[in-house]
Amino acid sequence: MDVQMSVQSRSPQSHRKSDPLAILALTGILIVALWSALLFEQRRNYEDVSRHAWSDAAGVARTFEEHVARTFNNIDAVLLVLRQAWVDDRSKFETKVRIMQAAYDDSLLVQIAVIDANGKLAYSNLDPNAAPVNLSDREHFRVHRDRSADELYISKPVKGRVSGRYSIQLTRPILTHGDHFGGVLVISLNPSYFSGFFGSLDLGDGGSIALIGLDGIVRVRGIDLKLDESAIGKVVPSDRPFMNADAADVGNFQAVSVIDGVKRRISYRQMNEYPMVVAVTKATEAVFAEHERLWLHYKWGAAVVSVLLFAAGAWLARAVRLQYLLKAHLLVANDSLRTLNTIAIQAGAELGDKFYKALELGCKHLGVEMGVVGALYDNAYVVDKCYSTVFTDLKEGDELELPAHHSRDMFNSHDVVIIRRGSQSHSASLLSNEVFEHECFIGTSIWIDDTLYGALGFYSTKPYAQEFDDSDREFVRMLGRWVGSSIAEDRAVKKLTALATTDSLTGARSRGYFTAAVDDEINRAHRYRRPLALILVDLDLFKRVNDSYGHHAGDETLKRIAEIVQGLLRTTDLFARLGGEEFAILMPETQEHEAAIVAERLRSCVSNTKIETLSGDVRITISAGIAQLKTGEDFKTIYNRADSALYKAKSLGRNRVESAGSSTVIGV
Numbered sequence: 001m002d003v004q005m006s007v008q009s010r011s012p013q014s015h016r017k018s019d020p021l022a023i024l025a026l027t028g029i030l031i032v033a034l035w036s037a038l039l040f041e042q043r044r045n046y047e048d049v050s051r052h053a054w055s056d057a058a059g060v061a062r063t064f065e066e067h068v069a070r071t072f073n074n075i076d077a078v079l080l081v082l083r084q085a086w087v088d089d090r091s092k093f094e095t096k097v098r099i100m101q102a103a104y105d106d107s108l109l110v111q112i113a114v115i116d117a118n119g120k121l122a123y124s125n126l127d128p129n130a131a132p133v134n135l136s137d138r139e140h141f142r143v144h145r146d147r148s149a150d151e152l153y154i155s156k157p158v159k160g161r162v163s164g165r166y167s168i169q170l171t172r173p174i175l176t177h178g179d180h181f182g183g184v185l186v187i188s189l190n191p192s193y194f195s196g197f198f199g200s201l202d203l204g205d206g207g208s209i210a211l212i213g214l215d216g217i218v219r220v221r222g223i224d225l226k227l228d229e230s231a232i233g234k235v236v237p238s239d240r241p242f243m244n245a246d247a248a249d250v251g252n253f254q255a256v257s258v259i260d261g262v263k264r265r266i267s268y269r270q271m272n273e274y275p276m277v278v279a280v281t282k283a284t285e286a287v288f289a290e291h292e293r294l295w296l297h298y299k300w301g302a303a304v305v306s307v308l309l310f311a312a313g314a315w316l317a318r319a320v321r322l323q324y325l326l327k328a329h330l331l332v333a334n335d336s337l338r339t340l341n342t343i344a345i346q347a348g349a350e351l352g353d354k355f356y357k358a359l360e361l362g363c364k365h366l367g368v369e370m371g372v373v374g375a376l377y378d379n380a381y382v383v384d385k386c387y388s389t390v391f392t393d394l395k396e397g398d399e400l401e402l403p404a405h406h407s408r409d410m411f412n413s414h415d416v417v418i419i420r421r422g423s424q425s426h427s428a429s430l431l432s433n434e435v436f437e438h439e440c441f442i443g444t445s446i447w448i449d450d451t452l453y454g455a456l457g458f459y460s461t462k463p464y465a466q467e468f469d470d471s472d473r474e475f476v477r478m479l480g481r482w483v484g485s486s487i488a489e490d491r492a493v494k495k496l497t498a499l500a501t502t503d504s505l506t507g508a509r510s511r512g513y514f515t516a517a518v519d520d521e522i523n524r525a526h527r528y529r530r531p532l533a534l535i536l537v538d539l540d541l542f543k544r545v546n547d548s549y550g551h552h553a554g555d556e557t558l559k560r561i562a563e564i565v566q567g568l569l570r571t572t573d574l575f576a577r578l579g580g581e582e583f584a585i586l587m588p589e590t591q592e593h594e595a596a597i598v599a600e601r602l603r604s605c606v607s608n609t610k611i612e613t614l615s616g617d618v619r620i621t622i623s624a625g626i627a628q629l630k631t632g633e634d635f636k637t638i639y640n641r642a643d644s645a646l647y648k649a650k651s652l653g654r655n656r657v658e659s660a661g662s663s664t665v666i667g668v
């Protein structure tokens, strides 16, 4: 059978790549979205924290300013009262000083002192008998003496010669007799009073408060709830906004401290009544510490989620891609099988040809060199068909050693088995290595109605030429089923054909088959002018057998006689039961006298045979009429002549052979 078949290669030409890519793109978008949302949230949170930090610092600065102003106002009031007392009555002055001391404890009040017009210490509450040290170099003394205006002066912090402590000095001039400069009244305040005032307020690590003169000199600086003595008297850089005369009275800025190098957010307020600025600071690092800590957690969390998302996306994309590949492979395999089926049906292929085409298709599809369909008998594996591009010695009927391991697994499991050289079960191969040095194998058992028939296997000599995948597995499984169903179909067709062409009782050809075949033989005999003889055989007095032994014995007799006749004929002779107890024998290449010899032999054999039936032994004879095909004769006429000869044999007493005889027979 010449069957043309186009087989697609195992690699599908195209498959949908867009979906796996879309999954990856979606994963990428999700990751970008996650990070965008996170960055947005981080920015928002940063600005929130920043805003709160500014507003906290501004609030504290406002309160601090009020506190300082209130304190300065109170102390100024005290200065006025004490100055009046000093001028009026010394003892009254000392009484008021004691009252002041009691009212303002050590936490605020460091010293109350009076300097006379010559700059000599005239009084100190710390040591009423103190030596009259010269304090004319003090800033406040010079200011009051030179200005001669009655105003409060807040001097730069100094370390007291008497107290030995840093203090902020609030002073007023003493005016006598028509506003003449009579000295200076000094109240020294403890800077810690200001720095410690905010002990209950949390400015965070590195947060500070400061009182700074418009001259840029630090009066007080408290940091981490303690007075920072080292900062007292330091000059702040001139680039600070509050140092600018045009700057707003209230403001915020960020700068690195010249004192400790820490970056801070600073909220300042210029005091209304005094040439002072209050500044509240928060260390930038401390402000954002919590924010940074959270952000670090979020970053790690997002990184982990991103990695997981990516891994899940990649896994999904790969799974989808494999799915598409598998589907594409299976479609190719399915198409190939459909092609195979169509071709096989259209061409009315023989089973062997079907096997061959299936093996050819399998080899091309899988990219291997050899395919074998074999049947399994007790202890042997017999080749039904082999297709090979490299090896041709293996042919139909070759018997192979019964395979071990992998094919046994295959036979046991109904499933597809894949073997690669080096794997454990390779050692015992389906085909010994002397026959075919194969490196990899894929095969499946063939089952017909739950009965093991054999196996379908494909082999490659190339070591890792093939990575058999799930689609190959499915392809071989489908091909195995196809081969199995082809065998089953072939068997069914043969059975049906046999049923239609054979007489079910005697096993001789049926009347229908005989009638169809006889015309072909007659035509051939006429065309090639070859002799053709027809013998009609009829059992003698068969009715009596039925009557005497029963119908079943009659059947047995018919069957036995058919066996005898069939056994004495050539294979080219066509023996058929025409009906009842009448048989016909069409004998190509046979002349009438030769047919007569055969008929005589049949007659003799039957008459000498005792036919054993369940009802007893039957003895029967046959009569035969013979005719040889004449020129231009058809079946009907040759039949009639043979039938006449048969009639004659019956008439002449049965158990006889009679020939029609004719001078015009062909093939003599």
Ligand SMILES: Nc1nc2c(ncn2[C@@H]2O[C@H](COP(=O)(O)OP(=O)(O)OP(=O)(O)O)[C@@H](O)[C@H]2O)c(=O)[nH]1
Pocket (backbone or CB within 6 Å): 538, 539, 540, 541, 542, 543, 544, 546, 550, 551, 552, 553, 554, 555, 558, 579, 580, 581, 650, 654
């Ligand atoms: N048991 C059995 N009997 C059959 C079958 N077909 C036909 N017969 C019988 O064969 C007998 C034929 O009888 P007849 O036609 O009278 O011929 P005969 O008895 O053989 O007599 P002659 O042909 O004249 O020798 C009939 O009784 C049929 O019933 C069959 O398939 N089985």
